Amino acid sequence: MMPVATMSSIICNLPVNADTAFLSVNNSGSTIQGSVRYDNAAGTPLGNATVDLKQGNNVLITTITGNDGTYSFQNVLPGSYVIKVTPAHPWGGVNNTDALIILKNYLGLVTLTGLKLLAADVNNSGYVNCTDAMVTQKRFLGITTSFAAGDWLFESPVLTLTEPSVQTVDIKGICAGDVNGSYVPSVQTFTTCGSSFTDFRDGQVYTTVMIINQCWMKQNMNLGTMIPGASNQTDNGVAEKYCYNDDPANCLIYGGLYQWDELMQYSTNQSARGICPEGWHIPSFNEWENLVVNFGGVDHCGGHMKTTGLTYWMAPNSGATNASGFSARGAGIRESYGPFSYLKGYTYLASSNNGGDGYCFDMVLTTSGPDLFYYDIDRTYGTSVRCLKD
Ligand SMILES: [Ca+2]
Ligand SMILES: [Ca+2]
Ligand SMILES: [Ca+2]
Incomplete structure (x- = not known):
């Protein structure tokens, strides 16, 4: 010894x-x-x-x-x-x-x-x-x-x-x-919109796309530690995410799902950075609307934001053209008390707007049509996050 x-x-x-x-x-x-x-x-x-x-x-x-x-x-x-x-x-x-x-x-x-x-x-x-x-x-x-x-x-x-x-x-x-x-350690690299981008916090790579005059990430955020759908995300200094059906493979395809307070990282400011990388933020409703009005308004914008085909959406995926390049997938949702619903049927994209009374404001796309719904949703739901460049 x-x-x-x-x-x-x-x-x-x-x-x-x-x-x-x-x-x-x-x-x-x-x-x-x-x-x-x-x-x-x-x-x-x-x-x-x-x-x-x-x-x-x-x-x-x-x-x-x-x-x-x-x-x-x-x-x-x-x-x-x-x-x-x-x-x-x-x-x-x-x-x-x-x-x-x-x-x-x-x-x-x-x-x-x-x-x-x-x-x-x-x-x-x-x-x-x-x-x-x-x-x-x-x-x-x-x-x-x-x-x-x-x-x-x-x-x-x-x-x-x-x-x-x-x-x-x-x-x-x-x-x-x-x-x-x-x-x-990863170095955050972002040169021009359209290039790929490494989030140095975890080394994950996102691609980016310029739509009209806004630079968007082309995938949903997938930052954080997966926790079970049955648990709430908390203000604990650690980014937490849900993966649909508690399956990490779904996070790789559809990104994480986040409760509004978590995705905002407990800020209530418009366009707060939230869980986005440095230099990016959670889009405000006005910033989403810029995209919506330039792609046919609420009646057609969803189709121009959705990926085409039936890989990431169930049939019928009506009106999908992805003309904007936004490439939305049917990520589904984590409901208030834990269950997961609507994979390949709907996607709920968070804004930084707090609707008051425990609600927040989401953009919702569906497989059943080319429209986009503005939806006031309970903040305890877990939804998708797209980051927008500052
Ligand atoms: Ca020692
Ligand atoms: Ca070593
Ligand atoms: Ca947390």
Whole structure:
């Protein structure tokens, strides 16, 4: 049996965080800028991460990184600050290789340093030993689904500002357990409308289409963790979805189904971003109407929005031309208390409009005709989401 590493021997191995800068300058109104990147060979930018400028426990300013991982805080007054990052990306990058490296580190065969040493302490015990290797392997095998250390570790630079200046503070992050830095988080790529687009939160790819003067996603959103139809989606900081008949395969074909509050991410603002990627939003009723009036009004628009044929719609799929390129499929609905209905018969597309009294406003297409219904629906139903470019 291997000896248990003592606390003092491990403390000797703890890294000095090279990016933790104690800066002394005299001043009033500084800029702090930099980038947030993954601790891998490529230094993959982490877009859409939340960056908090904190003084003690107080968050003074919050910003979100751009797709290139950059952030900045303006007009920061003199004082001492800590920068704290919360990522948008899922945990990933861990497999048996990482477990083996953690074991080898414990045996003295390899030496982990810096963030990678911290990432090895997956059980958050304060030191790295073979228990961490075992826990890492269990998570890779799906025997456990979380680490005591959490999913992500970031450098937390400390700054002391005393006079106006521009400070560049680059911050690295890593997933707990990914001690070889093998993870390459998705980068959100969107160039021109019509090109495909990767949602870096989960790596799913959507195509896009310009319709009149609006850039739409050509598939329904499929973000989030599937939960059973019998459960409600909640304001828990995690995007949740229903898959028709609780079958994940249906989410791949038709996208997820979301309760209105969840798809809006608990905002009531018109054109809120909701569950859409950064730079996209839940279309308002007025934005939907722009599409409707340009494709024959409510009597004909549905046909011009539906895919043709009987792959994604049951017969008769009347009036389907897909002339708009919108490519709607008969995604069905999750009813208030859990049952699923109308697969290939109807699709309910959410707007950001809250009809009041617990209702919201949907666009409804049906296989039985080319028309489009505006429908005031109970907010507890689970409906489809199409995102529109800001
Ligand atoms: Ca440990
Ligand atoms: Ca790895
Ligand atoms: Ca949720």
